[in-house]
Amino acid sequence: MKQLIKLTLIVIALGSTLSSCTNKINQTGSWLVGYDSTLVPRVIDSITDSMKVTTSQYSTQLFTGSSDSLAVGSVPWTESDLLFEFYGIDSVYYATTIYSAKVTFERAGYNLQPPGYNVRNLRFVGYPMNSSWSETGVSWDSVLAKGHSGQNVILSQSMTDTSLSLNIDTSIVRQWANATQDTSIRNFGVILKPQNLSGILSLQSSVVASGYLPKIEIDCLVNGVQDTLVASTSYSATVSKTSIQNVAPQGPYRIVQSGTGLREVLMFDLKRIPDYSVVNNAELTLFADPKDSLYSGNGPDSLFAYYVTDPASHSYYSGLLLESVQVGNKYTFSVTIPVQKMLNTGNYGFIITRASEYDNVDSRFIYNEFAPDSLKPKLTITYSPVVKR
Amino acid sequence: MKNRILFCAVLFYASSAVLAGDGSPLTSRGVGAFSSFAGSWSAGMGNSGLALSGDGVLNGLNPATWVGLENAQFSGAYDFSGVNSRDNTNGLTSYYANGNFGGGIFALPIGRSLGISLAAGFTPYTSYEFKINTPYDSTPGIPAYNYGSTGSGGLGEGFVGFSLSPAPGVNLGGIFQFAFGRTETESTIDFTGSGYTNSYSNNSTYMNGTSGTIGILLDSLDKLTGVSSLKGFSIGGYYKFPYHLRGNAVLQNLYEDSLYSPSSQPVSGYIPAEFGIGIAKKFSQSFVAALDVRSQSFSKYWDTFTAAGSLKDALFLGGGIEYLQGRQIGALYQKRIWRAGFYYQRTQFVLPTTSGANMQVDELFATAGVDFSMSASSTISISAQYGLRGLSSDLLLREKIFRLYFSFTMGEGWFYRPEGD
Numbered sequence: 001m002k003q004l005i006k007l008t009l010i011v012i013a014l015g016s017t018l019s020s021c022t023n024k025i026n027q028t029g030s031w032l033v034g035y036d037s038t039l040v041p042r043v044i045d046s047i048t049d050s051m052k053v054t055t056s057q058y059s060t061q062l063f064t065g066s067s068d069s070l071a072v073g074s075v076p077w078t079e080s081d082l083l084f085e086f087y088g089i090d091s092v093y094y095a096t097t098i099y100s101a102k103v104t105f106e107r108a109g110y111n112l113q114p115p116g117y118n119v120r121n122l123r124f125v126g127y128p129m130n131s132s133w134s135e136t137g138v139s140w141d142s143v144l145a146k147g148h149s150g151q152n153v154i155l156s157q158s159m160t161d162t163s164l165s166l167n168i169d170t171s172i173v174r175q176w177a178n179a180t181q182d183t184s185i186r187n188f189g190v191i192l193k194p195q196n197l198s199g200i201l202s203l204q205s206s207v208v209a210s211g212y213l214p215k216i217e218i219d220c221l222v223n224g225v226q227d228t229l230v231a232s233t234s235y236s237a238t239v240s241k242t243s244i245q246n247v248a249p250q251g252p253y254r255i256v257q258s259g260t261g262l263r264e265v266l267m268f269d270l271k272r273i274p275d276y277s278v279v280n281n282a283e284l285t286l287f288a289d290p291k292d293s294l295y296s297g298n299g300p301d302s303l304f305a306y307y308v309t310d311p312a313s314h315s316y317y318s319g320l321l322l323e324s325v326q327v328g329n330k331y332t333f334s335v336t337i338p339v340q341k342m343l344n345t346g347n348y349g350f351i352i353t354r355a356s357e358y359d360n361v362d363s364r365f366i367y368n369e370f371a372p373d374s375l376k377p378k379l380t381i382t383y384s385p386v387v388k389r
Numbered sequence: 390m391k392n393r394i395l396f397c398a399v400l401f402y403a404s405s406a407v408l409a410g411d412g413s414p415l416t417s418r419g420v421g422a423f424s425s426f427a428g429s430w431s432a433g434m435g436n437s438g439l440a441l442s443g444d445g446v447l448n449g450l451n452p453a454t455w456v457g458l459e460n461a462q463f464s465g466a467y468d469f470s471g472v473n474s475r476d477n478t479n480g481l482t483s484y485y486a487n488g489n490f491g492g493g494i495f496a497l498p499i500g501r502s503l504g505i506s507l508a509a510g511f512t513p514y515t516s517y518e519f520k521i522n523t524p525y526d527s528t529p530g531i532p533a534y535n536y537g538s539t540g541s542g543g544l545g546e547g548f549v550g551f552s553l554s555p556a557p558g559v560n561l562g563g564i565f566q567f568a569f570g571r572t573e574t575e576s577t578i579d580f581t582g583s584g585y586t587n588s589y590s591n592n593s594t595y596m597n598g599t600s601g602t603i604g605i606l607l608d609s610l611d612k613l614t615g616v617s618s619l620k621g622f623s624i625g626g627y628y629k630f631p632y633h634l635r636g637n638a639v640l641q642n643l644y645e646d647s648l649y650s651p652s653s654q655p656v657s658g659y660i661p662a663e664f665g666i667g668i669a670k671k672f673s674q675s676f677v678a679a680l681d682v683r684s685q686s687f688s689k690y691w692d693t694f695t696a697a698g699s700l701k702d703a704l705f706l707g708g709g710i711e712y713l714q715g716r717q718i719g720a721l722y723q724k725r726i727w728r729a730g731f732y733y734q735r736t737q738f739v740l741p742t743t744s745g746a747n748m749q750v751d752e753l754f755a756t757a758g759v760d761f762s763m764s765a766s767s768t769i770s771i772s773a774q775y776g777l778r779g780l781s782s783d784l785l786l787r788e789k790i791f792r793l794y795f796s797f798t799m800g801e802g803w804f805y806r807p808e809g810d
Binding site: 275276278279280281334336340344382384386 | 590
């Protein structure tokens with residue numbers, strides 16, 4: 001009996017030793033469970049055939065990133081209007097004569113000036129607004145709905161390197177002064193509109209440091225004494241409309257524009273990638289046309305890519321900064337995680353922005369799906385298709 | 390008795406210490422490779438024995454053979470398998486080995502005069518077991534990576550059954566079977582230092598279903614037929630009903646830092662009926678020969694992930710001899726049962742050939758085994774098999790397989806009234 005037990009133990013030990021010590025990972029027959037069966041990396045180039053533009057409205061509020069910057073002016077694809085309303089002018093009510101009124105804005109220093117354009121050549125008109133507006137929530141469409149008088153109150157203008165001054169019709173200033181005492185008279189401010197295509201001028205708003213606030217200087221006669229009353233309490237806002245004409249879908253470009261809130265969506269057709277695939281690597285490549293591009297030198301000359309999380313609002317996930325690497329006019333982004341998210345939760349495209357949208361109005365013209373093949377946006381994906389068994 | 394308990398404990402510990410499985414990437418087909426073998430003793434004689442019965446012989450395929458049991462018996466098995474594969478696509482060879490618990494059967498004769506026995510147990514039914522890791526050189530657009538695929542699991546089969554002998558020489562049996570188990574595939578792609586995200590995918594499929602087997606054994610054929618030349622011959626067979634499987638499959642992918650389950654779905658499957666027939670000839674009290682033929686129409690097999698027709702009909706032909714040494718020797722422990730045999734099987738698997746055509750894979754094995762007596766009704770059985778899977782040199786994958794089985798059968802004379810009562 002003991003011999004049998006010994007023999008049994010020897011056999012068990014032999015079997016276990018064979019299986020544990022001589023076992024080598026198999027490198028044979030991998031094609032039985034490998035290619036076309038389970039995980040395989042593949043590369044798909046240039047999925048650009050169904051790239052779509054989803055910023056269909058082409059209308060947006062001018063966006064300077066904070067309320068301390070305003071923008072007014074016009075370029076071929078964008079018009080930006082400025083709203084201002086001074087309310088600290090109660091003492092003017094007692095003026096018997098108003099000789100002149102001058103509104104001055106300090107320049108913020110960031111301008112959109114395509115080649116051949118100069119903001120110094122901007123000419124403006126100003127129309128009294130017909131109804132009230134607020135700094136928050138005002139938009140191009142809401143201003144359009146409120147309407148204005150259509151009567152220009154800008155008598156003249158002057159611009160220096162640091163400021164923009166507007167001479168205002170004194171009759172409207174008198175109206176504003178009376179409105180401080182008579183509730184039947186209203187002061188809804190003025191909308192300042194560009195008259196020509198000379199670029200977009202950035203100005204300091206009504207919430208900046210006191211030395212840079214917009215102000216109104218009113219030369220008037222009060223109690224028989226000529227005096228200049230200065231008020232720097234005001235409301236201000238900017239609304240704009242961007243009308244794309246030479247970019248997608250008509251032209252070969254897609255614009256990446258700071259300062260305007262204009263954000264187009266790049267969408268690639270990912271349907272050809274099998275469900276449940278694991279994305280090993282994804283790279284987005286964009287090509288820019290240097291012509292008409294603007295770079296102010298404020299902030300890096302790079303782009304960010306975000307993936308859109310809500311197709312209705314075009315909101316995007318901002319927790320993942322994907323900054324481009326630029327070589328010449330070629331921008332590349334590592335977008336492995338966004339593409340995986342798109343496959344898992346829905347493909348709503350990329351939003352491409354300038355690296356800094358707040359301190360400049362720089363622009364880049366990116367070739368779109370109508371460009372030659374070599375310049376089209378390209379999404380290169382290495383992925384591992386997965387079958388369920 | 391203490392020694393037996395100790396032995397069983399060692400056996401099961403060793404079984405749990407190693408992974409189960411066949412080891413061939415072919416087992417990735419369907420729910421794995423099917424293991425329809427009657428027991429460790431049968432493995433020594435070419436997996437045959439459908440027409441053999443007797444004490445110490447627990448045939449899991451044909452319940453009618455249980456009529457020969459003399460004592461209550463428990464049989465536990467341990468299997469070891471080593472696969473040496475040659476891949477003609479790349480000229481590589483590799484060796485994969487593993488061992489597993491081969492199942493346990495408890496059988497109880499309760500009416501010897503009518504051949505009534507009951508049995509229950511658990512045995513492996515399919516083996517889904519492979520482990521592959523292949524490096525791939527960099528190709529345009531893709532850096533070098535290692536591809537890994539590991540399969541584990543398979544279906545096990547629990548069963549209860551009976552046998553009876555309604556007439557002299559006519560023995561019948563039936564089994565109710567419940568198959569259940571999980572196949573799991575882990576697939577990985579590892580890029581080394583390339584900045585690429587690695588892939589990890591886990592596909593886990595659980596399925597279960599019920600089936601049944603009916604068996605028949607006609608021994609004493611000379612008496613049944615009146616043909617004296619059939620003396621010592623017996624014939625047996627079984628029919629196993631199809632399985633209709635149901636279950637669930639879950640896919641898990643590792644995306645960056647979290648395991649995500651993008652897919653979970655109900656699954657189903659169909660395992661076709663299986664049947665076999667065998668003959669045995671007892672030439673003397675010491676010498677027996679057996680020959681079996683079995684078939685299963687795997688071309689009808691399907692599951693949610695495997696289309697019908699992906700597998701081919703399987704055919705098995707196996708036979709062997711058994712010689713009892715020391716029958717006249719008084720000392721119990723000097724008795725031996727020697728077995729030898731072979732089997733040929735046209736498996737259900739299909740592989741491509743060097744010419745691009747697909748060919749059904751066949752295999753040929755030589756077998757041998759020996760039983761040692763531990764008591765009047767307890768034995769230890771050791772069997773070995775060695776053979777080739779993929780006999781044609783044109784096949785892209787050929788395997789040399791070595792298998793080692795051993796089982797322990799304990800018997801006790803339960804429910805017998807002691808003499809003199």
